[in-house]
Amino acid sequence: MDDAEILHRIQFAFTVTYHYLFPMLTMGLAPLIVYFKYIAVRKGSEKHNIAARFWAKIFGITFVFGVVTGIPLEFQFGTNWAAFSRFAGGVIGQTLAMEGTFAFFLESAFVGLFLFGEKRLGQKLHLLAAVLVCIGTWLSGYFIIATDAWMQYPVGYEIMPNGMVQLTSFWALLFNEWAIYQYLHNMGGAFVVGSFAVTALGAFYVLSRKQIEFGKLFLRTGVIAGVIGSIWMLFPSGDLQGRMVAKHQPPTLAAMEGVLKTEKGAPIVLIGQPDIENKKIDNAVSIPRVLSFITARRWDAEVKGLDSFPEDQRPDNIGLIYYSFHIMVGLGTIFIAVMALAAFALWRGWLYNARWLLWILLLSFPFPFIANTAGWIVAEVGRQPWLVYGLMRTEDGYSPMVGSGNVLFTLLGFLGMYTILSLLYIFLMLRRIEHGPAELDAELATE
């Protein structure tokens, strides 16, 4: 790997990872805001209306950060990955342009109306604006997933004499099976982020004995959403996505699960450190035969290990894939346990008084961000050494004329700029949370 390639990869990985922290929250919050607003309109509940306005403020700030960190990604396909864009533009240009045409216009127009237009629109239209913002953000997610899915599992294309790909089936591209399963899994992940955020803030208000009424409302809503979302991530969506990987990218599956050599009746490794050179897992805690059953539904089925693939077909960072996958699954399991316990407590009526449990709910909010990020690392690092699986290698995709010195310059610039953005975001969030929903409403009333 030469200097320029690694720098192009680091810059894209950094900017895309950073960017996605914001959309996972906005996509997760959007349906919950719609819920608050819907109850407000349907039952005339002022409390739900204030809750919707409060979360809309959080949504609005997060949305702006998502937009400004998202524009660099669309640019970088061309600035940093020109050879890839030229090769693949005839196909993935479709989904990227559709995102702009169908999703961005919808969400950006209605986010303005939703955030600033409540008085001018009236309650019913304001609810409609919330619904359309939600649809816009979720559509946007679909087009991006469809783009990524084509890179993971290319369909509906042919290679032209000049070496570029061109589209042969629009519907195959749009309803790529990989896209559908990845979307179900990914959007569930965003929903978990949103529900944990609402839950954590509810726990904070109840624990700090401030705005307790809103704290309880957030807890109720967040816990119910969280328990549904967390279970959905494991089954069916996680299971389905895993089988996609097994079917189309067997070397990636082997790296994820830490199957370093082929065996029958393969165990599933829960914890352990892969020793890639000696093809074993150190300090392994594993359950015999389970991996064979999960992948093939037979206890003694053979699972292909990394040693059964030629060196140049194997991912180039097995450790990172292995750990990211185990972090994602481990956290996902903990989410189910925590949310199930909280839901039980809610049902039995002791949640609001169980300070130890509220503390756990409060402190757990960063972990869904980590789990989602880890999942994306599995997907994108797992695709290596391919940029488009089986068609174009990553080393052939970056811009041939952009030298490493220039990329390092812009990478450092992004690092600095995003550090400042992070500080601003944290500062603004803490202020919003400090003021809380009730004061926000007083503030709005005086304007």
Next chain:
Amino acid sequence: MLTTWFLIVAFMLVVYVILDGFDIGAGIAHYYVGRNEKEREAVISSIGPVWDGNEVWLLAAGGTLYFAFPVLYSASFSGFYLPLIMVLWLLIIRATGIELRHQLDNEMWVGFWDFAFSMASVLLAIFFGAALGNVIRGVPLNEEGYFFAPLWTTFSIGDNPGILDWFTVLSGVVAFVALTVHGAAYLAVKTEGEMLRRARRLVGVGWFALIVVTILSLIAVLFVRDGILENYRQNVIGWLIPVVVIASLGGIKYFNHIRNDKASFLSSCAFLASMLGGAAFAIFPDVLPAIDPRFSLNIENASAGSYGLSVGLVWWSIGIIGAIGYFVFLFKTFKGKVKVGESAH
């Protein structure tokens, strides 16, 4: 089909310049029209609900360009690597300025973001103008269809030009002046009282500067590119474009004088559209002219496959009708003057 997509991409870029142009222009005019914190807040409020949607046209235009002409997209974006990344940084700074300014009631905080917003707006206008200048002048594409332009070389036009040379700097100045007038005309529609008077005065003064730099740049173009008038010679109908340029310039001044701010703003929209349309008409069927004409990218050698383009025509038509609908609704909802001291937030 290829001509249709050329027109579609050009249309999207023109809409972007007109829409984001007025909020960038408002940023340029920020300190002139808004003399104190409250007035500057009114400037921000006038673009608050719409700037983000305006900027989305850049993304949508970029996406459409990528989709229809992937070779053009990869050549131009990697060739203009440094200025484009800087544009990204400016867009980030500008957006944070608009959105964070009102978050804290503190003089230093507000003052800092006012400055960031206005400065980034000024630089963006110049960068975009310079970018257009580069496309008109041509870039040093090689036979593989790539180039990499340094930010500047000798500031002269030769075989190895930089992004900035005397011509592209002049284009940057034209864009700066044009967007100043455009933004001031928008603020005249949206404000009242003392701010309205200042906005009108800025349109009036800016107009004279605009006449001067427009004429200069049109003369300069004739020296920079041979055969720039070729399309105009072959298609007489093209001469309608300069007629619209002149008429719209007249319109800006006339309607500003009789205090019909809306018509003045619309004239400014027509001016931007006709200037950009004139440039597109001149370079067609090229999409990115090269210094060595053999390597120029045109609608044939830069486009995607024909099946994809025909499918795209179907969904693009559906999507754009929706988009226009949303924007009409958005602007209707927020029509009318913003009041000083009354926050949109």
